[in-house]
Every structure is written in structure tokens, then in C-alpha cells.
Amino acid sequence: MVFAKSDIGKVRELNQDSYYISQETEEPKLYLLADGMGGYKGGEIASKMAIDSAKKYIQNNFEGIVKEKEEILKLIKNAVEYANMVVYEKSKEEKELDGMGTTLEVCLIYNNKAYIGHVGDSRIYRIRKEIIRKLTKDHSYVQQLVEDKKITREEAKTHPKKNMLTKALGCTPYVEPDLRARNFEKGDIFIICSDGLTNMVEEKRIYELVKQDVTVAASKLIEEANAAGGYDNITVIIIS
Numbered sequence: 001m002v003f004a005k006s007d008i009g010k011v012r013e014l015n016q017d018s019y020y021i022s023q024e025t026e027e028p029k030l031y032l033l034a035d036g037m038g039g040y041k042g043g044e045i046a047s048k049m050a051i052d053s054a055k056k057y058i059q060n061n062f063e064g065i066v067k068e069k070e071e072i073l074k075l076i077k078n079a080v081e082y083a084n085m086v087v088y089e090k091s092k093e094e095k096e097l098d099g100m101g102t103t104l105e106v107c108l109i110y111n112n113k114a115y116i117g118h119v120g121d122s123r124i125y126r127i128r129k130e131i132i133r134k135l136t137k138d139h140s141y142v143q144q145l146v147e148d149k150k151i152t153r154e155e156a157k158t159h160p161k162k163n164m165l166t167k168a169l170g171c172t173p174y175v176e177p178d179l180r181a182r183n184f185e186k187g188d189i190f191i192i193c194s195d196g197l198t199n200m201v202e203e204k205r206i207y208e209l210v211k212q213d214v215t216v217a218a219s220k221l222i223e224e225a226n227a228a229g230g231y232d233n234i235t236v237i238i239i240s
Helices: 042-061 069-093 141-147 153-157 203-212 217-227
Strands: 002-007 017-021 029-037 104-110 113-119 123-128 131-134 178-183 189-193 234-239
Touching (some): 002 017, 002 217, 017 042, 017 234, 029 042, 029 234, 042 069, 042 104, 069 113, 069 178, 123 203, 131 203, 141 153, 203 217
Antiparallel strands (some): 017 029, 029 104, 113 178, 123 131, 189 234
């Protein structure tokens, strides 16, 4: 089962998040999320282009590869690089789109494994039994400060530069995505979300709402993010 929802939030004039979920009958199962940034309409265009390009690349090339871990991860890497090139070239063609970019989460599920590609500070979580685990690492200035032990995780939550990315799709000619494969076991739940959710709702609360009722969790999470201020667009995909 898959549940997805996107919301403009309480402050923004445009929803610059985009997402894609494949049909029940399609193979492989493909879930994509992008959170765009840059000027009026720039972020919206960047996120849509990233989703469309990555989706088409994977769908056009999946049949032709050997269905092994390294080959599937390579396919995702190539799809992210292709999407990066498409967005980057578009930003150079039109002056008003200069500097636009986007995060990108790719989750491809095949033969009880989730293959992940990640750029930016949107996130993918997995709930297994009683534990929620973040499967991606934010490409952000604040995450770097935490890793360098210059600030604590608590301080990171309210840091003035928490939205500054160290890596985004479409901002440079080449981008290197993080790649990983994780087992997708019976009872597992995957959550893909933009930072409009995670900046407003604690990880513990995300876990609670998803475990309470997976069928309404996406709506409930968006409600809570908006109740906390809704400072950004909020997008949630839940796969169970």
C-alpha cells in the first residue's frame, strides 16, 4: 500500500515540491520526491524536471540491465546524474531560472529490496518493528557542523543556517548521489518526505502517527506540520 500527499503549507505562495509514485501493476515499483528551490517558479520547475527526467531514465533502462544490486544502484546513479544535467542545462538557458535546484529522493523497490538514491536534505526513513531509522544523511551545512562536533543535534534544529545545502541537484554540472540498498521485509514501512515535514514534526512523532494508522498518517503528518507553523511545502510518501 502506498499513501502520498503534498501541501503548500502556511507561508509559501507556491508548492515547489514534486513527487511520483508508480502504479500498483508496474515493475519496478518507483517512488520519487523532490523539493525545489530558487526564485519565483524556479524551484517548482527544477523539482518537476528532476522527477520527470529520473523517472523516464529508470523506466527506459530498467529492462536492459542485469537485476543485481550493483547494476540497479548504477542505474539509479545514472538517472540522478541525467536529471542533474537536465535541470542544470535548463537553468543556464533561461536567465530567470539561474541558480535553481532541487533535492531528489529515488526509492526503487524490486525483489524485497529498496534501492535508494539521495541528494539534498529531503529524507527516507524505515520503520521496522518498534524502531524508526533514517536511511539518508542530509547534505546540509548544519549536518556537517554536527559531524564535526561543532554543534549538537539539538542546536542543529534551530540553527539559522539549517536550510543551507552542501549538495543539491541542478546547481553544478555534476552531482554525486548517495546510494544504498536495504532489505524491505514484511511489516516494514518506508517514509519519504521533504524537510517541510521534518523541520516541523519530531522523528518520534512521525513514528507514532505512522504506527497508529498508516492509511491516514500522511494527512495527519501534514496537519501537524501546518499546526507547528507550516513554514515550507510538505510532502510525504508512505510505503507499507
